[in-house]
Amino acid sequence: MYTPHTPEERQAMLRAIGVERIEDLFVDVPAKYRYPKMNLPPAMTEMEATAQMQSLAEANEQVGKDLISFLGAGAYHHYVPAVVDHILRRGEFYTAYTPYQPEVSQGTLHAIFEYQSLMCALTGMEVANASMYDGATAVAEAVNMAYHVFRGKRPKAVLAPSLHPQYIATTLTYYGHSDREVVIPEEGPTAEPDVVLKYVDDRTSLVMVQYPDFFGRMYDFTELAQAVHERGALFGVAVNPMALGLFKAPGEMGADIVTAEGQPLGIPLSFGGPYLGVFATRKKYVRKIAGRLVGETVDSRGQRAYVLTLTAREQHIRRARATSNICTNNALMALAATVYLGLLGKQGLRQVAELNYHKAHYAAQRIAALEGYELAFPNTPFFNEFTVKTPVPASQILQALLDEFDILGGYDLGQDYPELDHHLLIAVTEMNTREQIDLLAEALNVIARRG
Amino acid sequence: MSWKIPENLKYTKSDEWIDPQTGKVGITDYAQSQLSDVVYVEIIVSEGETVNKGDIIATIESVKAAADVYAPVSGKVVEVNEGLADTPEVVNSDPYGDAWLVRMEISDPSELDELMDADAYRKYCEERED
Amino acid sequence: MAQQDVKIREPLLIELSTPGRRGVRFPEPDVPQADLPEDLVRSDLPLPEVSEVDVVRHYTRLSQYNHGVDINFYPLGSCTMKYNPKVNEDMARLPGFLNIHPLQPVETVQGALAVMYTLQEALKEITGMAGVSLQPAAGAHGELTGVLIIREYHRSRGDTKRNKILVPDSAHGTNPASSAMSGMRVVEIPSDKRGNIDLEKLKAECDDTLAGLMITNPNTLGLFEEHIEEVVQAVHEAGGLVYGDGANLNALLGIARFGDMGFDVVHLNLHKTFSTPHGGGGPGSGPVAVAEHLVDFLPGPVVTIVDQDEEGTPIYGFTWPEKSIGRVKAFYGHFGVMVRALTYILMLGADGLRQVAEDAVLNANYLRVLLQDTYHIPYNRLCKHEFVAEGRWPDAPGIRALDISKRLMDFGFHPPTNYFPLIVHEALMIEPTETESKATLDAFIDAMKQIAREARENPELLRKAPHNTPFGRVDEVRAARQLILTWFDWA
Incomplete structure (x- = not known):
C-alpha cells in the first residue's frame, strides 16, 4: 500500500542505480540481521482495517452517548464547534512539517503567531511558545526554565501539593535523581496555598501552584506571588484555560510563568491525547523559554510575514547547552485552540x-x-x-x-x-x-x- | 577569504581577542563572520568579578548560531560594555572597536604568551576554511 | 495596529475583529444563576470578535500559504515526509475513540486498551525488543525517557558513577539535549571518513563512567553504520547501554531489527515511520522499546492482559512496571496518533512494511545516483532512506545550499533539510520516502539539474528565489531584533 512503483519501474530504477536486485541495496546490513521474520497479522484492505478499528471503537463506552x-x-x-475539525482536516495544515521554510509555511506561522497572541490575552502574560506536549510536561518545563533563569544557582522548585498528581509525578520523573530538587510540601494535598512559603529559600527558583487547583479551588494569588518574589524566586501558575474566560488572569496576580492543559479549548477527550501544553511567561525570560517561537517580520516584497525566531535557544543549534530538548510539539492542537478561541471570541x-x-x-x-x-x-x-x-x-x-x-x-x-x-x-x-x-x-x- | 586581524592583539583558539594594553576582550572578525547576523549579546559576568581563563563570560546569538565567549586569560573584570545589549549588530560591524565585551585586569601576564599573535591566528583561520 | 510600512496579504484575527460580533453561541443556562466571586472575576478579556464565515475563510486562505505532503513532493531529510493515509484520519475520529475520557474505568474502554496493546505488540515485533511504552509524546520525549531508563538501570545496580553519554557528531541535536536534560554529561564522538562513528575514538571513551551511547542507524548521513556489531560490543563490554534513535527506522522496516543488533533501548517516531501526520510541527508520538533487562524500568502505566472472559477474550488493564522510572506525561500518550499508526500497520502487514523500506531506499539511491554528477556527495556510497549532498560549487561562488532550497520552491517542491548534519558543509539532506512515484523523482532531478545550471548562468535567480510563491524571502534578522511575538507587541 501507498508505494506507487510498478515492477517495471522498480527494475528501471535498479538499473539506473547499477544493481540487479533490491536486495543489493542492503548488502551493508550484516547478513545475520537481514530479513528477520516479523510475526504480524496479514495485510488488510482499507475495508477490512476500517471494520476492525470500528469494532474496537464500538467496544468503548462513549461519554455523552453511552455514559x-x-x-x-x-x-x-x-x-467543539464543527469549524474546528474542518480546519484541522485541511491537508495543507496537517501534512506540513514544522515551518522551517517560511516562504512556504506562512499558513502555519501566521496561525502560531495568533495562537501566541491569544494565549497571552488569556493568561495576561507577554510571550507564549508555539506549544508543548501537555499540561504535565509544561509544568516540568517551567521547573526547567526557572532552573536556567538562575543558571543552576537555585536548583530547587517547590510544587504546591494541590497540583494535579500526574503533573507532580511527571516533574519528579524528569528531575527526581538529578542535581535538581523538586520539593512537595508535607502538609497534605489540601493544605492552603501559602503552605509553600515555608519551603522557599534562597536556593528556590520556582514556586508552582494550580488555578483552579486539583480539588477545584480558586484563590487570588496576588499576595502569595509577592511573597515568593520577595524571596527571589519565580512564581508559576498552572491553569485551566477555560476558567480564564471568567476569572482573573494569573498575569494580573504577578505570575512569571503560566502553564496550562489546553485540552478544554476545542480538543476532544481522545483517551488522553494528543492535547496541548500551553507555556507563557514574561518577555524578560524569552531567551530561556523552551520550544518554538514565531516572530513578525517582512519578506523581500515588503509583505508582513512570520518566521521562527530566537532559534539559537533550541536543541538543533545549541545541542547539549539548550534549555530543553523539545523539538516536535503539538502544533496542530495549538491550531485547534486558535480556531476555537477565534470562533468563541470575547x-x-x-x-x-x-x-x-x-x-x-x-x-x-x-x-x-x-x-x-x-x-x-x-x-x-x-x-x-x-x-x-x-x-x-x-x-x-x-x-x-x-x-x-x-x-x-x-x-x-x-x-x-x-x-x-x-x-x-x-x-x-x-x-x-x-x-x-x-x-x-x-x-x-x-x-x-x-x- | 580575508578577515581583519589587528597586529596589536592576542588571539585564542576559540576566536576571542584581547588587547594586552587595555585588557579589552571581544570576538574576532572571523568569529562574527561565522556567526553571521548577531541578534543578541548577553554578558554574564559583572564588574568586580574574578574569572579564570576559559570561564564563560558572554553568550552571543545570531539567527542561526549561538556561541559562548571564554575569558582568554585569568583576571578581574573591571568594566562591562553595557551598551552592547541594545546594539548587538556592532559585533558584526566593529568587532574590535565598539563591540568589546569586557575590560579585564590581567592577573598573570604570562598567560598572554600562551595566546596566538596575529600571524599565527591568520594561519589558524585559513586552515579552517577548507 | 500593524506597522505602516508593510503590505498585508492576510490580516490577523485581531484585525478582522469588530466589537459585538460572534462566531458561535451557546444555550442559555437551564439552571439558576449562581453568584460570582466578584474579587476573582476578570474585568477584561481581550479576545478578537469575528464571525464563523470570517474564521473559515481566514484559515482556509492561510492554509493555501502552506506546502504539505498533500500538495507535492516534500523531500525533507530526517523527517520522513511520507503520504499520510486519509483512512487513518477517519479512524482516529471514530466517536468511540474520540469521546472517551482517559480516567474512565478500564472495563468501559476495552477497545482503546486493545488498540494500545496491539500496537505495543506490533512494535515489539518490528523492533525485536521485549517491551514497549507508548507514553512519550514525540521523538525527543522518547529520547529523554530512554536516557532516564538508562540512568535508572545503572542507579538500581548501585553503579552511580556512570554519568557519561556518548553522542556521534552527526546526531540530531535532540540527542545531546535530551542527555543534558536528564543530568548526563555529553561527550561527542567524531565520524570517520566513510561516515561511520569513529570506532577508535569511541573505544577510548568506553570506561567505567560510561552510561550509554546514543546512536542513529542508519545515521543522519543516511548510511548504515558499518561497524555496528563492534560499536555495540565496545559499549556493552564497558558496562554501558546502547540507545537507538529510531528516527530513521523507515529504512530498516523488515530489513533489520534493533533488538537483533543488541540495542538496549530505542525510540520510534510514529509520525515519521508509521505515516501519522506531522501537523505543522506536531503532535507526534515517540514510543520507547526496550530489551528484556529494561522492561521493568519502562514508564507506567503500560497495557497488559490481566484476565480473560468465559469465551477466552482477553481483558486488558493498566499495570506499572516494577522499577518504573515513573510517568513522563499525563495519561497514556497520544492515543489519537496510536490509532492512526495501528491502522497503517494493519493495512501493511509484514510484507508491506518491508516494501516500505525497500522502496524508500530504492528512491533515495535513485536520486543519489542520478544527482551525483551534478552535486557533490561527500560520503558517496550505498545509502539507505536518505543522502546528503553539498549545495555549493567552486565555479558558482556565492551560491549556498539555502539558495538552492529557495529556488526549488519555484518548481513546487519543498526543499531538503538545510545545514544538517553539521559535519557536511552547505548540507542538502534529501529523503524522498517510499510514497513518491518515479515520475515525481524524475521531475525533482530535472529541477535540481536546472538549478545547478542556473547557479552558474544566472546566480541572481537563485539568490532572489523564490519567485513563484505567495511570499518571498523572509527577513529573519529583523524578526530576531525587533522581537514582535504577539499582536500586543505592536503598541
Whole structure:
C-alpha cells in the first residue's frame, strides 16, 4: 500500500542505480540481521482495517452517548464547534512539517503567531511558545526554565501539593535523581496555598501552584506571588484555560510563568491525547523559554510575514547547552485552540465559562443538600469542578453510579490520597443538562441511603 | 577569504581577542563572520568579578548560531560594555572597536604568551576554511 | 495596529475583529444563576470578535500559504515526509475513540486498551525488543525517557558513577539535549571518513563512567553504520547501554531489527515511520522499546492482559512496571496518533512494511545516483532512506545550499533539510520516502539539474528565489531584533 512503483519501474530504477536486485541495496546490513521474520497479522484492505478499528471503537463506552459524565480531573468534556475539525482536516495544515521554510509555511506561522497572541490575552502574560506536549510536561518545563533563569544557582522548585498528581509525578520523573530538587510540601494535598512559603529559600527558583487547583479551588494569588518574589524566586501558575474566560488572569496576580492543559479549548477527550501544553511567561525570560517561537517580520516584497525566531535557544543549534530538548510539539492542537478561541471570541468564551460555572454550582448545591454529602471546601470559590465528602467510600459510589445509572460520577481522590478515600471530585461542564445533574443527585441519594 | 586581524592583539583558539594594553576582550572578525547576523549579546559576568581563563563570560546569538565567549586569560573584570545589549549588530560591524565585551585586569601576564599573535591566528583561520 | 510600512496579504484575527460580533453561541443556562466571586472575576478579556464565515475563510486562505505532503513532493531529510493515509484520519475520529475520557474505568474502554496493546505488540515485533511504552509524546520525549531508563538501570545496580553519554557528531541535536536534560554529561564522538562513528575514538571513551551511547542507524548521513556489531560490543563490554534513535527506522522496516543488533533501548517516531501526520510541527508520538533487562524500568502505566472472559477474550488493564522510572506525561500518550499508526500497520502487514523500506531506499539511491554528477556527495556510497549532498560549487561562488532550497520552491517542491548534519558543509539532506512515484523523482532531478545550471548562468535567480510563491524571502534578522511575538507587541 501507498508505494506507487510498478515492477517495471522498480527494475528501471535498479538499473539506473547499477544493481540487479533490491536486495543489493542492503548488502551493508550484516547478513545475520537481514530479513528477520516479523510475526504480524496479514495485510488488510482499507475495508477490512476500517471494520476492525470500528469494532474496537464500538467496544468503548462513549461519554455523552453511552455514559453521562461528571469526570474531569485534568481532561474535560466540552462542545467543539464543527469549524474546528474542518480546519484541522485541511491537508495543507496537517501534512506540513514544522515551518522551517517560511516562504512556504506562512499558513502555519501566521496561525502560531495568533495562537501566541491569544494565549497571552488569556493568561495576561507577554510571550507564549508555539506549544508543548501537555499540561504535565509544561509544568516540568517551567521547573526547567526557572532552573536556567538562575543558571543552576537555585536548583530547587517547590510544587504546591494541590497540583494535579500526574503533573507532580511527571516533574519528579524528569528531575527526581538529578542535581535538581523538586520539593512537595508535607502538609497534605489540601493544605492552603501559602503552605509553600515555608519551603522557599534562597536556593528556590520556582514556586508552582494550580488555578483552579486539583480539588477545584480558586484563590487570588496576588499576595502569595509577592511573597515568593520577595524571596527571589519565580512564581508559576498552572491553569485551566477555560476558567480564564471568567476569572482573573494569573498575569494580573504577578505570575512569571503560566502553564496550562489546553485540552478544554476545542480538543476532544481522545483517551488522553494528543492535547496541548500551553507555556507563557514574561518577555524578560524569552531567551530561556523552551520550544518554538514565531516572530513578525517582512519578506523581500515588503509583505508582513512570520518566521521562527530566537532559534539559537533550541536543541538543533545549541545541542547539549539548550534549555530543553523539545523539538516536535503539538502544533496542530495549538491550531485547534486558535480556531476555537477565534470562533468563541470575547463573548463566547465568557458565556461558556459562565455556563460551566452556573451548572457546577447548581450541582454542588444539589449534592450538598443531600444527607450524608457535603462540600469539602464550602467557602472557597470554584469554577466547574468541586470536591464532595461522601458518606461511603467514593470508589463504591462510582461503581454503583456506573453499574446502575450509566454515570461516570467523577474522580475518586482516594486513588492518589488514601486519606481522601471518602472524597469525590466532580466536574460539570456545558455538556451536562439540568436533568443529568438532577439524576446524579438522585442517584447519589439512593446510594447513600443504601449505605 | 580575508578577515581583519589587528597586529596589536592576542588571539585564542576559540576566536576571542584581547588587547594586552587595555585588557579589552571581544570576538574576532572571523568569529562574527561565522556567526553571521548577531541578534543578541548577553554578558554574564559583572564588574568586580574574578574569572579564570576559559570561564564563560558572554553568550552571543545570531539567527542561526549561538556561541559562548571564554575569558582568554585569568583576571578581574573591571568594566562591562553595557551598551552592547541594545546594539548587538556592532559585533558584526566593529568587532574590535565598539563591540568589546569586557575590560579585564590581567592577573598573570604570562598567560598572554600562551595566546596566538596575529600571524599565527591568520594561519589558524585559513586552515579552517577548507 | 500593524506597522505602516508593510503590505498585508492576510490580516490577523485581531484585525478582522469588530466589537459585538460572534462566531458561535451557546444555550442559555437551564439552571439558576449562581453568584460570582466578584474579587476573582476578570474585568477584561481581550479576545478578537469575528464571525464563523470570517474564521473559515481566514484559515482556509492561510492554509493555501502552506506546502504539505498533500500538495507535492516534500523531500525533507530526517523527517520522513511520507503520504499520510486519509483512512487513518477517519479512524482516529471514530466517536468511540474520540469521546472517551482517559480516567474512565478500564472495563468501559476495552477497545482503546486493545488498540494500545496491539500496537505495543506490533512494535515489539518490528523492533525485536521485549517491551514497549507508548507514553512519550514525540521523538525527543522518547529520547529523554530512554536516557532516564538508562540512568535508572545503572542507579538500581548501585553503579552511580556512570554519568557519561556518548553522542556521534552527526546526531540530531535532540540527542545531546535530551542527555543534558536528564543530568548526563555529553561527550561527542567524531565520524570517520566513510561516515561511520569513529570506532577508535569511541573505544577510548568506553570506561567505567560510561552510561550509554546514543546512536542513529542508519545515521543522519543516511548510511548504515558499518561497524555496528563492534560499536555495540565496545559499549556493552564497558558496562554501558546502547540507545537507538529510531528516527530513521523507515529504512530498516523488515530489513533489520534493533533488538537483533543488541540495542538496549530505542525510540520510534510514529509520525515519521508509521505515516501519522506531522501537523505543522506536531503532535507526534515517540514510543520507547526496550530489551528484556529494561522492561521493568519502562514508564507506567503500560497495557497488559490481566484476565480473560468465559469465551477466552482477553481483558486488558493498566499495570506499572516494577522499577518504573515513573510517568513522563499525563495519561497514556497520544492515543489519537496510536490509532492512526495501528491502522497503517494493519493495512501493511509484514510484507508491506518491508516494501516500505525497500522502496524508500530504492528512491533515495535513485536520486543519489542520478544527482551525483551534478552535486557533490561527500560520503558517496550505498545509502539507505536518505543522502546528503553539498549545495555549493567552486565555479558558482556565492551560491549556498539555502539558495538552492529557495529556488526549488519555484518548481513546487519543498526543499531538503538545510545545514544538517553539521559535519557536511552547505548540507542538502534529501529523503524522498517510499510514497513518491518515479515520475515525481524524475521531475525533482530535472529541477535540481536546472538549478545547478542556473547557479552558474544566472546566480541572481537563485539568490532572489523564490519567485513563484505567495511570499518571498523572509527577513529573519529583523524578526530576531525587533522581537514582535504577539499582536500586543505592536503598541
